[in-house]
Amino acid sequence: MASIHGLKPSRAGIRGSRRRALALHASLITGVLLSAFPFYWAVIMSTHTSSEIFSYPPKLLPGTHFLENVRSLFDAIDFFGSMANSLLVATTVTFLVLLFDSLAAFVFAKFAFPGKRLLFGLLMLIFMVPMQLQAIPQFVIMARLGWIGSMTALIVPAAANAFGIFWMRQYMRSAIHDELLDASRIDGANFLRQYWHVALPVVRPGLAFLAIFTFMGQWNDYAWPLIALTDPGNVTLQVALSQLNGTHGTTDYGMVMTGALLALVPLLIVFAIGARQIIGDLGKGAIK
């Protein structure tokens, strides 16, 4: 029985609280429907031809042209090629970020060394610098290095970030108990062994959160890849999808939406794997 916060429903109030619970679920379901509606609309669009989409009144039920849309999508762009690029970039970056960020966070959370405050303050400052300040020079540097047009231009600068270090540091401070580290040190474990065998096993939920957000951010990243990937034949999925928009003067919305839906599938798989961890994690109030 649903009740508000810690309140125990009194016997006289049970009927009232049941009605309240009903109203509560009704409004929550309305919210869920609003959240889900664009997904439904995407399915509608992806199963109709463009001329069906642009007819009046708007179509409200799924149509029958999904397979045709898939076919014209695969003709229009190198879907699997660009998906492979996106997978390569997102997976590599996620692994590098998990490694570098958690390693640095472990040091900041659990060790003392000269210059620690200064270095961490610097990290937080960098966290606040907007991306567009860096876009032009980054482009020029990448061009000098010969990385423009290749996935290296996306992977290397993203391999470690202030957000993840900050997040993991906060998480490790409460999750890793000092007694455990002391015990492992007495057993003769060096720094790397402590990191690998003591720290990592207990911070899995925090890592899962970071992994999902990193993968998602990379998968959906658009602005920098749009600038850095200058060869239209060798791009990430989001850039390829944006090429579908108005390539021949008019946009085949059915096809575009089919592409967007198919692009969502790998993300949903990653999300499904990690969602339990995230929700348990946030539910405990690890974020404040």
Next chain:
Amino acid sequence: MATVPALEKPPVVVAEIPAVQPRKGLRRYWHLYAAISPFYLLFLAFGLIPVGFSFYLSFHRWDGLGSMEWAGLSQYRYLVGDSDFWQSIATTVVIWALATFPMIFLAMVTAVMLNSAVRLKNAYRVAFFLPSVTSVVAVAIVFGSVFSTNFGLVNALLQAVGLDQVAWLNTPWGIKVAIATLMTWQWTGYNAIIFLAGLQTIPGELYEAARIDGAGPVQTFFRVTLPLLRPTLLFVLVVSTVTGLQSFSEPQVLLQNTANESTFSGGPGHSGRTMVLYFFQQTFDNNDFGYGAAVAWGIFLVVVLFSIINWRLLQRRDEA
């Protein structure tokens, strides 16, 4: 992002082993410096030099290929009088306000409801969280269709109830409302989850006490929940400000087809041309890298100013 002040303990030094003869100087800590080095090395290579370079660039004229020409303060002087830039600031702030205030209100209401619903809690959370996972590009295309003037769902609904159609992606306000709606849809659930985490740190006894004192649900919210939620509210507001004032993908994808001149033009009459969109247009359409850098520093200043204003407003209310 999130901090956990309540749980923070002073860091315990486990690296130092007092019994062992200390090695000389900083070399003792080399493995710790090595462990944190990737981030700083990457920043040196791709962050510090770019930031410094863009500052240098803003005092030059450069098309990206030829040689640079010293321009002194002239580009900043031009920026201050550039009515297009001022228009882009106004556009950005209007869209930000249209999106952020409804979003924070809805997110808070959702969080309070989620906090009290016991059944299906996790299913609701996943459902509300889902919009924030999807790509802006796909979402913008869907919203482009929903807000389409002749064939969109919104206008069909308006017509069904006897109202006039609105040329959403063709009028100054229509464009802004469409972009703001998109942002609100995408980030309300995400912020609700963050508010929820904040709510769950409020002890249940406080609600019990409020109930015994005879406070109704509305009174309880304003007297108990809201004051204790202020740190979370500040966090959400500041993050929304920093990201909202730098919006780019939403107007770019939503409006790239509606104007023929440029993919960064921001629609008819440039009504959806945000600051960052204007930066991209100056830099990559006009190949005016020097002026683009000046615009970027202008954006940075606006974002910092707004963040400070937000911070001050919430803090002043704190004191009252």
